[in-house]
Amino acid sequence: MHFYRQLQPIKVITFDLDDTLYDNYFVIRAAEQAFLDCLQQLAAIDITEWQHYKQQLLQQDPIRYEDVIVWRQTAAAQLLKAQGLKDVDIQNIIQQSMQLFVEWRHKIDVPLKNRQFLTELAKHYPLVAISNGNVYPPKIGLDQFQLILRGGEHGRAKPHPDLFQQTARHFQCAMQQILHVGDNLVTDVQGAIESGCQAVWINSQQQSLFAFEEATTLPTLAVAEVTDLLFLLKN
Numbered sequence: 001m002h003f004y005r006q007l008q009p010i011k012v013i014t015f016d017l018d019d020t021l022y023d024n025y026f027v028i029r030a031a032e033q034a035f036l037d038c039l040q041q042l043a044a045i046d047i048t049e050w051q052h053y054k055q056q057l058l059q060q061d062p063i064r065y066e067d068v069i070v071w072r073q074t075a076a077a078q079l080l081k082a083q084g085l086k087d088v089d090i091q092n093i094i095q096q097s098m099q100l101f102v103e104w105r106h107k108i109d110v111p112l113k114n115r116q117f118l119t120e121l122a123k124h125y126p127l128v129a130i131s132n133g134n135v136y137p138p139k140i141g142l143d144q145f146q147l148i149l150r151g152g153e154h155g156r157a158k159p160h161p162d163l164f165q166q167t168a169r170h171f172q173c174a175m176q177q178i179l180h181v182g183d184n185l186v187t188d189v190q191g192a193i194e195s196g197c198q199a200v201w202i203n204s205q206q207q208s209l210f211a212f213e214e215a216t217t218l219p220t221l222a223v224a225e226v227t228d229l230l231f232l233l234k235n
Contacts, residue, residue, distance in 0.1 A: 016182030031104035067152025159191025
């Protein structure tokens with residue numbers, strides 16, 4: 001544990017999900033593969049073309065496609081339409097492939113110690129999930145959050161201050177009374193600090209903060225894993 005700033009009084013604790021509360025690497029790869037396998041089986045899509053359509057959409061309207069679900073569905077729809085498929089067939093194919101994607105996306109094994117930690121922490125602070133991804137916490141056994149905010153669906157994605165500001169309004173607290181916990185130095189740390197919140201950087205690899213070119217903002221503190229924050233229960 002390393003402190004970069006003095007920790008101020010806390011009223012609300014917010015959490016990123018992917019790679020903060022669980023390892024997301026193999027989960028998202030498996031979900032993406034299941035999605036693409038389904039599309040290839042039903043429509044014989046080209047993977048390179050799929051990537052091209054996704055990037056093209058993101059360049060055209062980056063704000064709209066902060067919602068990664070809308071981004072995925074729209075890219076698939078445009079790719080299938082370019083192949084000459086009828087609208088009704090496109091709708092059916094996307095429905096089937098997205099259903100499979102969501103199923104695999106939630107095959108997440110949250111470490112027991114993390115779930116127990118959140119349960120205990122929720123007795124002391126209101127907890128909020130703030131994610132740019134597409135995981136719904138209750139589906140993976142995380143029902144400790146009083147508020148769930150997803151970038152693109154409920155407001156601008158991190159590092160934009162929107163979701164942090166919504167949290168402050170919801171709990172009627174000052175921004176500096178929010179402690180955000182996340183693994184990403186830009187979306188989580190920079191987003192929280194520049195919004196006026198405090199930030200915990202989850203540095204699971206125990207790397208030097210200064211080894212990251214994107215690290216333009218110091219967190220309040222850095223820990224190796226979320227359970228290192230057990231000291232908050234004593235405050």
